[in-house]
Amino acid sequence: MTVFLIRRFSQSLAVLLVMSLLVFVGVYAIGDPVELLVSAEADQFERARVIADLGLDKPLWEQYGYFLLQSFKGDLGTSFVFNQPALLLILERMPATLEIAFAAVILSIVIGIPLGMIAGLRPHAWYSRTIMSVSILGFSLPTFWVGLMMIMVFAVILGWLPASGRGDTVDLFGVPVSFLTWDGLTHLLLPAVNLALFKVSLVIRLTRAGMRENMLMDYVKFAYAKGLSHARVIFVHVLKNILVPVVTVVGLELGNVIAFAVVTESIFAWPGMGKLLIDSIYRLDRPIVVAYLLITVVMFIVINFIVDVLYSVLDPRVRLESKS
Amino acid sequence: MNANTPTLEVRNLKTHFHTKAGVVKAVDDVSFTVGRGEVLGLVGESGSGKTVTGFSVMGLVDPPGRIVDGSILFNGSDLAKLPDSQWRHIRGSKIAMIFQDPMMTLNPVLRIDTQMVEAIRAHDKNVNREEAHRRCVESLGQVGIPSPEERLKAYPHQFSGGMRQRVAIAIALLNKPDLIIADEPTTALDVTIQAQILYEAQKLARETGTALIWITHDLTVVAGLADRICVMYAGRIVEEGKVEEVLDQPMHPYTRGLIGSVPSRNKRGTALYQIPGMTPSLIRLPKGCAFRDRCQRAQEECAAEAPAISYPAPGRAIRCIYPYVGDSR
Numbered sequence: 001m002t003v004f005l006i007r008r009f010s011q012s013l014a015v016l017l018v019m020s021l022l023v024f025v026g027v028y029a030i031g032d033p034v035e036l037l038v039s040a041e042a043d044q045f046e047r048a049r050v051i052a053d054l055g056l057d058k059p060l061w062e063q064y065g066y067f068l069l070q071s072f073k074g075d076l077g078t079s080f081v082f083n084q085p086a087l088l089l090i091l092e093r094m095p096a097t098l099e100i101a102f103a104a105v106i107l108s109i110v111i112g113i114p115l116g117m118i119a120g121l122r123p124h125a126w127y128s129r130t131i132m133s134v135s136i137l138g139f140s141l142p143t144f145w146v147g148l149m150m151i152m153v154f155a156v157i158l159g160w161l162p163a164s165g166r167g168d169t170v171d172l173f174g175v176p177v178s179f180l181t182w183d184g185l186t187h188l189l190l191p192a193v194n195l196a197l198f199k200v201s202l203v204i205r206l207t208r209a210g211m212r213e214n215m216l217m218d219y220v221k222f223a224y225a226k227g228l229s230h231a232r233v234i235f236v237h238v239l240k241n242i243l244v245p246v247v248t249v250v251g252l253e254l255g256n257v258i259a260f261a262v263v264t265e266s267i268f269a270w271p272g273m274g275k276l277l278i279d280s281i282y283r284l285d286r287p288i289v290v291a292y293l294l295i296t297v298v299m300f301i302v303i304n305f306i307v308d309v310l311y312s313v314l315d316p317r318v319r320l321e322s323k324s
Numbered sequence: 325m326n327a328n329t330p331t332l333e334v335r336n337l338k339t340h341f342h343t344k345a346g347v348v349k350a351v352d353d354v355s356f357t358v359g360r361g362e363v364l365g366l367v368g369e370s371g372s373g374k375t376v377t378g379f380s381v382m383g384l385v386d387p388p389g390r391i392v393d394g395s396i397l398f399n400g401s402d403l404a405k406l407p408d409s410q411w412r413h414i415r416g417s418k419i420a421m422i423f424q425d426p427m428m429t430l431n432p433v434l435r436i437d438t439q440m441v442e443a444i445r446a447h448d449k450n451v452n453r454e455e456a457h458r459r460c461v462e463s464l465g466q467v468g469i470p471s472p473e474e475r476l477k478a479y480p481h482q483f484s485g486g487m488r489q490r491v492a493i494a495i496a497l498l499n500k501p502d503l504i505i506a507d508e509p510t511t512a513l514d515v516t517i518q519a520q521i522l523y524e525a526q527k528l529a530r531e532t533g534t535a536l537i538w539i540t541h542d543l544t545v546v547a548g549l550a551d552r553i554c555v556m557y558a559g560r561i562v563e564e565g566k567v568e569e570v571l572d573q574p575m576h577p578y579t580r581g582l583i584g585s586v587p588s589r590n591k592r593g594t595a596l597y598q599i600p601g602m603t604p605s606l607i608r609l610p611k612g613c614a615f616r617d618r619c620q621r622a623q624e625e626c627a628a629e630a631p632a633i634s635y636p637a638p639g640r641a642i643r644c645i646y647p648y649v650g651d652s653r
């Protein structure tokens with residue numbers, strides 16, 4: 001385990017370093033923020049002062065070196081627009097994003113696994129076919145279009161649910177969350193469902209495939225031969241085998257959910273980091289974009305790590321030490 | 325039920341698979357009996373319907389398969405008439421089954437103790453944890469697994485193939501069944517382990533009175549183990565009798581072919597005999613004897629009608645119009 005941890009940590013560090021370079025160069029290429037930051041009336045000296053202030057007069061490698069040095073101290077730069085540390089700005093908005101991301105993942109599991117099991121057990125029944133047809137829609141309809149339709153139907157026409165914002169929040173361990181207030185919950189529902197749609201379809205398909213595959217296996221037959229009930233065979237023997245791939249994929253998808261949240265957050269004006277990213281890209285606020293991408297990379301690394309550990313817990317055949 | 329009631333009596337069993345391509349008559353009019361402490365060898369090439377016969381007795385035939393006719397008298401009462409909910413209480417407690425591939429029969433993600441204890445508790449909810457544990461240890465010890473206490477906490481992948489098959493056998497023994505159906509349980513194992521398991525199986529039948537159906541495609545296995553033997557071909561039993569009699573004096577041409585294709589010491593160096601042709605497809609079997617296209621003795625009559633069962637000697641049964649009678653090999 002210790003060997004695994006050390007190796008994992010050094011690999012992660014290397015990935016971060018490479019990513020930071022790519023991101024830094026990439027963001028440098030997308031445009032010159034000075035045009036947007038300096039008012040049109042400003043004179044030559046004013047302009048030069050701003051450029052020097054932001055450190056944009058230095059060569060790229062020097063800027064990068066300075067950024068790296070600072071980042072080891074926990075400083076990922078200062079937003080050009082807000083004039084606040086980029087890291088702080090992102091962390092402030094992170095709980096909102098994590099909240100819809102987790103809500104979406106939980107929805108996809110509690111809806112996807114039971115529906116997938118039903119569809120896998122009775123593949124030819126009409127209800128199974130219905131489940132699979134709907135899941136194809138979930139896969140193929142674009143998230144933003146479904147989001148707009150949901151706003152149209154549930155907010156505009158029916159007026160049941162609010163269309164934007166986070167609603168009332170309360171602090172949970174010092175972190176503001178929506179799901180503990182009624183108002184917050186109503187605000188959370190539409191964006192969470194919107195974000196979950198794709199994942200639900202994915203989990204349904206994975207579960208169904210796993211169900212069909214596992215039901216044909218000898219161990220199922222043997223379990224029945226022991227005289228076990230259907231419930232015991234399906235919910236203990238088969239489910240536990242299916243959970244291995246489902247948990248892996250859902251866990252790995254958590255990173256994607258957070259990344260995809262950009263679209264959902266924009267549509268529902270959900271004040272998360274995805275929305276901050278989009279705004280910052282428009283304003284060419286480089287430090288925020290760089291910090292966002294690096295934080296996302298860190299998040300992916302952490303998620304992958306947790307998934308690996310969880311995987312080894314679920315599947316006794318997997319031992320972390322033996323992985324190379 | 326009196327003392328003479330056989331443990332299992334299968335009568336005219338027909339198990340068919342209704343597939344899109346047609347009806348597969350995997351088991352077609354099969355009858356046999358196994359008494360207490362008796363070992364019955366069920367022999368035949370692969371695809372002849374041995375496994376489906378075993379699953380039929382367990383009530384584990386998967387759709388599109390179905391028992392379409394016949395009776396399965398277990399201790400005198402007909403299982404084929406039971407609803408699945410009652411059949412379940414017999415599976416694993418009165419009749420146990422061991423499968424061919426020990427690498428696939430245990431659930432990879434559950435510990436051995438979980439898989440053993442549930443087999444006890446499925447039939448007796450009142451067994452407490454200590455009692456169940458004690459029985460698991462005892463059963464693992466019985467099949468020769470060293471330090472069973474520790475091994476109970478292991479997962480299947482921590483066992484070798486031979487050990488896994490022993491675990492499967494231990495599970496089968498847990499509830500002291502009256503009948504064990506062993507479906508080629510040693511085919512995937514190497515020869516020494518196979519010999520050990522065969523020895524223990526025989527001992528078990530003798531000592532506890534458990535009836536044993538030993539399914540195999542290997543005549544040599546059956547020769548040393550079984551009391552009686554049923555030779556199966558294309559869903560039917562074509563020859564039945566005491567094991568020495570059938571092996572010494574096979575009457576059905578198919579049995580003869582099987583025996584001829586066993587490698588043996590005195591024939592070393594000569595090419596192994598092989599029955600010509602292939603097992604026929606069980607969908608739309610032609611009228612007449614299913615073996616006739618591969619049979620040296622086949623005559624016109626063989627194509628006319630499926631041969632009925634005849635009883636050429638006490639305890640012998642064959643389905644053949646032109647059997648080898650009177651002449652030894």
Ligand SMILES: Nc1ncnc2c1ncn2[C@@H]1O[C@H](COP(=O)(O)OP(=O)(O)O)[C@@H](O)[C@H]1O
Pocket residue numbers: 341343348350368369370371372373374375376377386387388389606
């Ligand atoms: N699920 C199934 N669907 C259709 N045919 C089947 C099915 N299971 C078994 N069969 C057919 O039943 C016949 C007997 O199979 P089996 O009992 O497994 O043979 P054996 O155990 O003697 O090798 C085979 O021809 C096989 O094709």
Ligand SMILES: [Mg+2]
Pocket residue numbers: 371374375376507
């Ligand atoms: Mg078989």
